[in-house]
Amino acid sequence: MNVPEFIRRKREGEALTPDEIKEFIDGYVAGNVPEYQVSAFLMAVFFKGMTPEEAAAFTRSMLESGDRFDLSDIEGPKVDKHSTGGVGDKVSMILAPLMAAADCIVPMVSGRGLGHTGGTLDKLDSIPGYKWNLNEKDFKKVLGKVGCAIIGQTDNFVPADKQLYSLRDVTATVESVPLICGSILSKKVASGVEALVMDVKCGSGAFMENEERANELARNLVEIGTALGKPVSAIITQMNQPLGIAVGNALEMRETIDILKGHGPSDAREITLVLCAEMLCLAKKAANPVEAHAKLSHLLDSGAALDKFKHWMEAQGGDPDIIDKPSLLEVSDETDVVEASRAGYVQSVMTRDIGVACNTLGGGRMKKTDEVDLTVGLLIHKKPGDKVEKGEPLATLHHRGGKGLEDAKKLTANAYRLGEAAPAEELKSVIGEMRAR
Amino acid sequence: MNVPEFIRRKREGEALTPDEIKEFIDGYVAGNVPEYQVSAFLMAVFFKGMTPEEAAAFTRSMLESGDRFDLSDIEGPKVDKHSTGGVGDKVSMILAPLMAAADCIVPMVSGRGLGHTGGTLDKLDSIPGYKWNLNEKDFKKVLGKVGCAIIGQTDNFVPADKQLYSLRDVTATVESVPLICGSILSKKVASGVEALVMDVKCGSGAFMENEERANELARNLVEIGTALGKPVSAIITQMNQPLGIAVGNALEMRETIDILKGHGPSDAREITLVLCAEMLCLAKKAANPVEAHAKLSHLLDSGAALDKFKHWMEAQGGDPDIIDKPSLLEVSDETDVVEASRAGYVQSVMTRDIGVACNTLGGGRMKKTDEVDLTVGLLIHKKPGDKVEKGEPLATLHHRGGKGLEDAKKLTANAYRLGEAAPAEELKSVIGEMRAR
Secondary structure (H helix, E strand, O other): OOHHHHHHHHHOOOOOOHHHHHHHHHHHHOOOOOHHHHHHHHHHHHHHOOOHHHHHHHHHHHHOOOOOOOOOOOOOOEEEEEEOOOOOOOHHHHHHHHHHHOOOEEEEEOOOOOOOOOOHHHHHHOOOOOOOOOOHHHHHHHHHHHOEEEEOOOOOOOHHHHHHHHHHHHOOOOOOHHHHHHHHHHHHHHOOOOEEEEEEEEOOOOOEOOHHHHHHHHHHHHHHHHHOOOOEEEEEEEOOOOOOOEEOHHHHHHHHHHHHOOOOOHHHHHHHHHHHHHHHHHOOOOOOHHHHHHHHHHHHHOOHHHHHHHHHHHHOOOOHHHHOOHHHOOOOOEEEEEEOOOOEEEEEEOHHHHHHHHHHOOOOOOOOOOOOOOOOEEEEOOOOOOEEOOOOEEEEEEEOOOOOHHHHHHHHHHHEEEEOOOOOHHHHOOEEEEOOO | OOHHHHHHHHHOOOOOOHHHHHHHHHHHHOOOOOHHHHHHHHHHHHHHOOOHHHHHHHHHHHHOOOEOOOOOOOOOOEEEEEEOOOOOOOHHHHHHHHHHHOOOEEEEEOOOOOOOOOOHHHHHHOOOOOOOOOOHHHHHHHHHHHOEEEEOOOOOEOHHHHHHHHHHHHOOOOOOHHHHHHHHHHHHHHOOOOEEEEEEEEOOOOOEOOHHHHHHHHHHHHHHHHHOOOOEEEEEEEOOOOOOOEEOHHHHHHHHHHHHOOOOOHHHHHHHHHHHHHHHHHOOOOOOHHHHHHHHHHHHHOOHHHHHHHHHHHHOOOOHHHHOOHHHOOOOOEEEEEEOOOOEEEEEEOHHHHHHHHHHOOOOOOOOOOOOOOOOEEEEOOOOOOEEOOOOEEEEEEEOOOOOHHHHHHHHHHHEEEEOOOOOHHHHOOEEEEOOO
């Protein structure tokens, strides 16, 4: 193919055909199209975007570059959720067993945290014995038995995305909406899902900081999913405060179990139920979100989801005793407290800085090669709208030997904006606009 | 340096500092910044442009990447001309000895033709014995003795441009104005010029097909030249018809000698005089273009320029007998004629197609590796505004054994648009808007 001409046409905003997009991606994966041409193409896409048809062809080409899990011999609707990444987001570990309890199949292939956001695999690493590196056969065995499983990417899982992701990272083309959509959707479709609910985070702790960008991403995910023949529903949720109370790997796993027991912070529980209700509707197991919500609340409160969680742990090697002995999820007992410098109301929390504070303590990675300490993190005591007295604790920091403590305290203290009056009600709401499927 | 952040800032339209631009270009030439990052940067520049300061720093960084001819021990103002490329453009070979006759130094480093346009080195290759591959020492020797010299690039001549040019070619980033300016100006400044006149071609045979783009390029060249401390004047000339009558290497050299003898087509003579007049003003050897034009016309008509041409040939190994025996410039005697299919007036000539017809006969290269036959080409008998009878010759094609003849005839015939009425006068004019220095 004439690659410069292919790039030029994208540069001029002309639409590319599915066949030539596939030839380009295949050529890249095979090593025949050099990276310097791919990166010029990615930058042209950053400026000119893609039509839904182009983006679907791009996603399909990536999808076809490697393994594609065949779950057709497992009974039940295969549904999944994907979040664009936030702080304190432990939804996946609650959602997977809850949906399994509702007779759905959740074939989740997850990743690690990077930047200020956490990653599901890191959180699961805090569970003694949990094995995330299953092959396709064992993954399907767990899915057939339990209904849910969470694993890491297999070696030949969407290699086009692995290559493109690394290249985007070093060429300042990460933020392009069609490239983000292709990366997410190719992996989800490769994992065998039939329908997907997207949790598009928006706010100070999200990659999409404003609603316009979040809406654009949501709309594109729905359009491209449709073009691929996979129903996608996107829900925009606020990430202007950490989700729940716990930020940090073992701390978040403890909170996960709290919520599965019917306790825990209401925002994390509610977001989980809203996302699951949407999934249940896509799976045609409920007529509408209201009916779905009621059914799922019952499954959570009755202990059915917790029961599934136990079976899931047993199936993937995790110690099920963590349910009754949360101390098996090791949290550092060295703590320090960030106190309010004045009395007033919490106006806002710069949520990204809370995520960075957790990283600073050792709880996440800013570079891929950083080691993660699963035992550190933060407990958030005050959220937007809360009234505080001077000297009252805003957050407790679990650290290891004081590592990164001073910086983390500064980041946390500065993340809180306090004011005289209570903030407007909308600042406190967590679930934003829901997009039509 | 943080290269992704550098690219991201350009992508967002932020201005880059001279130091970081230099670090980036140095890193690229040294092999420390990979091509996939450079190409993403080039595409970001395509979309976001550069400020004059950025473009000057970019040009300076390229300039500093290799040899830089020091002409300070040669007396006289060092001036040069550069054209953006056209069809039938033999100006350089007339202009260089003419300016030398006017006591200026013209240190011309030229290139080969590519695409539909011709190249000066190819034209010079038709002169028996002419040596273009001089080193800096011999180049300076000729300049000191004659006042003008035309050579090809030395091995270490602006290596950053060599690398960037190849990369732009395969990543669809050739057309970016600041990248074009950097490429042109870095080479011109490296060749030792103190002032430059740019011939920006505009029209159906030029790379800039419309006036808006030609104006943008002209304005940028002047601005960046100023920022580099080198006066640049840009003149926009029409390339809506081949320049002169001859198109093809040996044919154009024959026409060159005609013009140096005071004969030849008036459009090529007039453009040369206008460009030279501008150069003479920049060199402060004339008070204004009118005075300069009169002086230069005299040098041409008196034979002083032809005399310089002879000395130049002797100094660079070319056979001076070509002046009296044009047959030494070998032209194929196999000819065919394209005739007018109807009576009427020539409305326009698709000039690019005339250039492509010459290539098709073997007279140019569409790919760098194509071999060039110096003996083939076209003589253009009818130009826009000319009245023709049905069956009258429009052009004579010199071919070799019929190679490419049928295609070239078709291209030539289709390039002519004939109509009932004479075209508007402006269509026939050759010299367009002149830009202020």
